[in-house]
Amino acid sequence: MNAKISFRDIVKTYPMKDGVFTALDHVSLDIADREFVTVVGPSGCGKSTLMSMAAGLTEPTSGEVLVDGAPVPGPGPDRGVIFQQYALFPWLSVRKNVEFGLKLMNLPPDERRRRAEHAIELVGLSDFADALPKTLSGGMKQRCAIARAYAVNPQVLLMDEPFGALDALTRVQLQDQLLDTWSRERRTVMFITHDVDEAVYLARRVIVMAARPGRVQQIVDVDLPYPRTEEMRLSPEFARIRNEVWHGVYHQPKAA
Amino acid sequence: MTQLTTLGKPAAPAARRAAGRPRRTLVLNLVAVVLGLLVWTLLATIGVQGLPTPMEVAAKAGELVADGTLLQDALASLRRVLLGFLMGTLLAIPVGFLMGWYATARGLLEPYVQFFRTIPPLAIIPLAIVLLGIGEVPKVFVIFLAAFLSSVVSTFQGVVDVDKTLINAARVLGASDRTIFLKVVVPASTPFILVGMRVGLGSAWGTLVAAELIAAQEGLGYRMQQAQLYYDLSTIFVGLIAIGVLGLLMDRLLLLAERRLTDWQERR
Ligand SMILES: Nc1ncnc2c1ncn2[C@@H]1O[C@H](COP(=O)(O)OP(=O)(O)OP(=O)(O)O)[C@@H](O)[C@H]1O
Numbered sequence: 140m141n142a143k144i145s146f147r148d149i150v151k152t153y154p155m156k157d158g159v160f161t162a163l164d165h166v167s168l169d170i171a172d173r174e175f176v177t178v179v180g181p182s183g184c185g186k187s188t189l190m191s192m193a194a195g196l197t198e199p200t201s202g203e204v205l206v207d208g209a210p211v212p213g214p215g216p217d218r219g220v221i222f223q224q225y226a227l228f229p230w231l232s233v234r235k236n237v238e239f240g241l242k243l244m245n246l247p248p249d250e251r252r253r254r255a256e257h258a259i260e261l262v263g264l265s266d267f268a269d270a271l272p273k274t275l276s277g278g279m280k281q282r283c284a285i286a287r288a289y290a291v292n293p294q295v296l297l298m299d300e301p302f303g304a305l306d307a308l309t310r311v312q313l314q315d316q317l318l319d320t321w322s323r324e325r326r327t328v329m330f331i332t333h334d335v336d337e338a339v340y341l342a343r344r345v346i347v348m349a350a351r352p353g354r355v356q357q358i359v360d361v362d363l364p365y366p367r368t369e370e371m372r373l374s375p376e377f378a379r380i381r382n383e384v385w386h387g388v389y390h391q392p393k394a395a
Numbered sequence: 396m397t398q399l400t401t402l403g404k405p406a407a408p409a410a411r412r413a414a415g416r417p418r419r420t421l422v423l424n425l426v427a428v429v430l431g432l433l434v435w436t437l438l439a440t441i442g443v444q445g446l447p448t449p450m451e452v453a454a455k456a457g458e459l460v461a462d463g464t465l466l467q468d469a470l471a472s473l474r475r476v477l478l479g480f481l482m483g484t485l486l487a488i489p490v491g492f493l494m495g496w497y498a499t500a501r502g503l504l505e506p507y508v509q510f511f512r513t514i515p516p517l518a519i520i521p522l523a524i525v526l527l528g529i530g531e532v533p534k535v536f537v538i539f540l541a542a543f544l545s546s547v548v549s550t551f552q553g554v555v556d557v558d559k560t561l562i563n564a565a566r567v568l569g570a571s572d573r574t575i576f577l578k579v580v581v582p583a584s585t586p587f588i589l590v591g592m593r594v595g596l597g598s599a600w601g602t603l604v605a606a607e608l609i610a611a612q613e614g615l616g617y618r619m620q621q622a623q624l625y626y627d628l629s630t631i632f633v634g635l636i637a638i639g640v641l642g643l644l645m646d647r648l649l650l651l652a653e654r655r656l657t658d659w660q661e662r663r
């Protein structure tokens with residue numbers, strides 16, 4: 140299996156008043172092509188930092204990040220990012236936000252409109268296509284950000300707690316949609332979440348991180364077949380894996 | 396889904412508020428004006444040294460309007476202020492963008508901008524008169540400077556304060572530096588630029604009237620200066636009111652433009 144994204148011995152430190160703060164301490168991780176991994180871990184353990192390196196927005200202090208075997212060339216539309224803070228352009232309507240990336244691809248206008256329309260429909264925002272972000276709820280903003288990333292159809296999706304602000308129902312709907320498009324189009328997905336259930340339901344592997352310093356604590360394989368179904372959530376196997384992840388996140392040994 | 400339907404009509408409560416509030420404020424504003432005029436009349440009639448009554452000032456205004464002096468003075472003042480203001484802001488916007496976007500430009504320009512900003516534009520007048528004579532040029536120049544300095548700082552601040560996540564969001568969608576500048580930085584800093592323009596216009600207007608007090612052949616400031624020589628308080632009042640009304644009108648126009656262009660902002 141080829142690694143789509145490889146983190147090789149990543150260290151990230153930030154200078155502080157008294158010495159340095161180690162956000163990531165020798166993190167190595169391979170994400171295979173077309174793999175779906177989720178990343179869980181306590182707040183501040185460096186999940187967003189790690190993802191932003193794959194996006195090409197943050198440079199490691201040492202170590203390297205490879206995409207398709209070559210050092211990350213910086214940010215690009217082949218790797219779609221959904222930011223933890225939505226990052227919608229407030230002066231553009233939902234539709235214009237979604238079309239932003241499509242415009243940069245120089246698509247013909249009707250192709251652009253069609254793809255934007257499709258992405259907006261997928262996240263259930265069709266009735267709000269012409270609304271400005273300030274009139275949307277948190278969950279709707281998040282769905283708009285998701286549509287914007289889906290629209291350009293990137294090979295890699297980097298998603299930072301994309302379903303965090305959603306109600307339980309929409310969340311489950313979008314999880315199933317995401318798995319559905321993923322199994323059809325087979326993108327590589329790196330998905331950060333705080334929700335252990337979500338992490339297990341979506342992933343083939345769950346990366347459990349630990350904080351202070353940020354590092355990979357444990358990798359839990361999820362040996363459940365795709366497509367995942369709602370019944371699987373209730374299966375004993377699912378419960379066992381969820382317990383393992385839960386234990387990994389909440390009973391972490393102190394770092395040396 | 397009920398939540399979604401209410402969110403779909405954000406205009407409704409806002410519109411109600413907009414319709415209800417101005418009426419009450421308007422009444423209060425009128426009451427305040429009438430009260431002010433009454434106090435003024437009272438002060439004038441109980442004989443505060445030389446103070447004209449509102450009626451006398453109104454009569455004087457009628458006179459000045461009839462013989463065309465007021466219009467001519469107002470136009471002269473407006474021409475100067477608009478010329479200086481337009482040149483000032485037109486230069487300030489690119490310079491502000493340069494300073495915000497390129498660290499080199501910022502390093503080179505910031506000391507001058509920060510230094511000249513601490514000098515009140517009026518203090519430049521003596522220098523301007525010596526170097527540029529007493530014609531139109533020094534007045535327009537001083538106004539230009541006043542408008543430029545206040546606009547340049549807010550444009551620059553606006554560019555510096557653009558949310559980094561928005562820039563990153565554009566970058567990961569494949570935007571070049573040029574696109575990021577035009578499609579993210581420019582719209583994101585528009586509110587700051589417009590606020591800077593309003594501050595700039597205010598300071599340009601104030602500077603202009605003062606500049607005309609010193610040396611001019613026409614203009615509202617000049618007219619008041621002449622009236623002072625003849626102890627003509629009514630004309631001074633007419634001049635003051637004209638300056639206030641014109642300043643307010645210009646400010647409201649810009650405010651309107653600001654509301655239009657930055658309607659997308661979340662307001663608390
Ligand atoms: N620019 C910075 N300067 C200093 N410290 C930083 C900076 N950016 C991040 N950090 C630190 O690095 C650590 C990891 O941050 P990161 O945002 O990656 O955490 P996270 O795992 O995504 O947390 P959360 O779950 O709360 O989103 C945090 O402790 C944070 O304080």
Ligand SMILES: [Mg+2]
Nearest residue numbers: 186187223299
């Ligand atoms: Mg984070």
